[in-house]
Amino acid sequence: MRIGVECGGTFTDLVVLDDDGRLRATSKVFSTPQDPSRAVIEAIDELPAELREGALLLHGSTVATNALLERRGPRLGLLVTRGFRDLLTLQRQDRDRMYDLRYVKPAPLVPRHLVQEIDERVLASGEIALELDEESARRAVKELLAQDVTAIAVCLLHSYGNPAHERRLAELTASLAPGLPVSLSCDVAREFREYERTSTTVVDAFVRPAVAGYLSRLADEAARRGITGLQVMQSNGGAVPVPVVTARPVTMLLSGPAAGVSAAVAVAESAGLGDVVTMDMGGTSTDVSLVVDGAPQLTPEVTVDGLPVRVPMIDITTVGAGGGSVIAVDSGGLLTVGPRSAGADPGPACYGRGGPTPTVTDANAVLGLLGPHPRLAGRFPLDLDAAAAVFAPLAARLGVTVGEAAWSAYQLANVAMAGAIRVASVERGRDPRGLTLLAYGGAGPVHAAGVADELGMRRVVIAPHSGLASAYGLLVSGFRREFARTVFAAADTLEDTRLREVMAAVTGEAHGELAGQGVDATTVHDTWTVDMRYAGQGFELSVPLPRTAGGDLVRQLVAAFHSLHAQRFGHADHTAPVQVVTLRLSVGRPRPSPALPAVEHRPDDLRQEGTVLEYGRPRPTVTVSRGSLSTGTELAGPAVITDASSTTYVPSGWAATVDPATNLVLTRS
Secondary structure (H helix, E strand, C coil): CEEEEEECCCEEEEEEECCCCCEEEEEEEECCCCCHHHHHHHHHHCCCHHHHCCCEEEEECCHHHHHHHCCCCCCEEEEEECCCCCHHHHCCCCCCCCCCCCCCCCCCCCCHHHEEEECCEECCCCCEEECCCHHHHHHHHHHHHHCCCCEEEEECCCCCCCCHHHHHHHHHHHHHCCCCCEEEHHHHCCCCCHHHHHHHHHHHHHHHHHHHHHHHHHHHHHHHCCCCEEEEECCCCCEEEHHHHHHCHHHHCCHHHHHHHHHHHHHHHHCCCCCEEEEEECCCCEEEEEEECCEECEECCEEECCEEECCCEECEEEECCCCCEEEEECCCCCEEEEEEECCCCCCCHHHCCCCCCCEHHHHHHHHCCCCCCCEECCCEECCHHHHHHHHHHHHHHHCCCHHHHHHHHHHHHHHHHHHHHHHHHHHHCCCHHHCEEEEECCCHHHHHHHHHHHHCCCEEEECCCHHHHHHHHHHCCCCEEEEEEEEEEECCCCCHHHHHHHHHHHHHHHHHHHHHCCCCHHHCEEEEEEEEEECCCCCCEEEECCCCCCCCHHHHHHHHHHHHHHHHHCCCCCCCCEEEEEEEEEEECCCCCCCCCCCCCCCCCCCEEEEEEECCEEEEEEEEEHHHCCCCCEEECCEEEECCCCEEEECCCEEEEECCCCCEEEEEC
């Protein structure tokens, strides 16, 4: 038995599959942000004992992300090479808001007085120019301990080329403060760019206590309920045992959205699709990602709360437009949606939990897009009168009807999500009009066709049990770990033998580390990508290593780089010198392939006639349960299709059909 539990900002979702891939149970409960494990255990406790006994629990959570966003972590110290004390304060010269005169860079996680300098120097080549002064190292560690630090990050200059000094510093720290958590940059992010590498290492050290404590509590509670194993989703889309993620907790950032993309890949495969854009609209935000040839795209770096984190992650674009996003009127009299969210408590007004402000979900309820008698998670009736009541003051301020205000909010949320899809597709060199939109999450199917209209897309796929897709994605995620090594060489001087030597060294270290964490290296496969750029560029493109590469490996990589650059940016310069910057190794196992949970056909389910407000004007519609639609059935819009985990809105001009895998396929007529 495999249990997948994913914690979102508003809901915590659970899916259970047996060993034959059959769907055995689902659940959706309110998240508990103060302690996410409470919602996880609540969902598990709803299961009968026979589904828990001996089961494997796969989990995705926002614990690491929340700890970073809330700046809730240890008193952290940092050890750096002498002369680099202000690295975290100086950051980079770029800024998010170019013309904002009040712009302030994000505060570093380590204040300057808790940064200590060490006498040592390693060159970019890995050659030691100045040996580590162990006496200065001891003094620095003792100074931090005297200031009551409870964790230490270490990032020495060019340690990606030679980690000897960092490893010795870890030994000295352990001798002075046994058991003190220490994060080394050579373990967390062994690649160049000093600020980004330091920031990533500091983030790893900062979230370590929260991740370790949370997973320890969750493992204990799960074991008391008969669950025999716990694995955790990483932000690269791979699930790993707890010791692996606690050794490098920074890899747990954005693990929940990554699980959703993993589910989308499985759903796309069932629908015979290779290239899709995913849209995961939950209660707090919407996450968008591009899948090409059945594989999610990775990015080597993301920014979380203004801090760069250089760890390979699924390339996800997030926008603050979710079901709980608050709708308001700004000082200029214009309607706004998000990024503030009503969250799980109190949530939207229609939840009946005292929510005082209108939200996107309230707008959908007012418009009738959730059906005439909607139920939250299939269980709790929504309060439509409360939704209309919180919209009334806003509509009066705008001088429109409640229905017109709600429709404007609906469209504005769609525009925000369409913008995120443009970032994920157009800015990656892909035209969204030639792609399929694969929507999931509790609110995604309500907005999917409207978002597709904004982009000129003509096909939308809605997965079975789409509101639980992220939890299902945990169950179809294979093992995956990422390793990197900066080499920095001109392609025209780099020999194949040198490149293969570095690859062999990285492979040996990676497999050795995995073996120490209980992972059998003989059961995994290695995939390589190479970060490359034109000389003088400030960024790189990740080029897949040809699987059948024989001789002239570097030449093949250069040709592939030119081709990828032309696809991404519309041009390539075959005469310009090319640099090989960083080698990236992905070690993984193929994902398990249980049967997709299908929608059970229930032909006796009732159809209800009703009304939706399109453009603020009433239109007759039909509301049906998803189970009442058999394979091949076509339903023209406007229509509302309900199930226990989400609701699908089919607007006028669209039609919905059911494919053999029980996916809903919406097409523009």
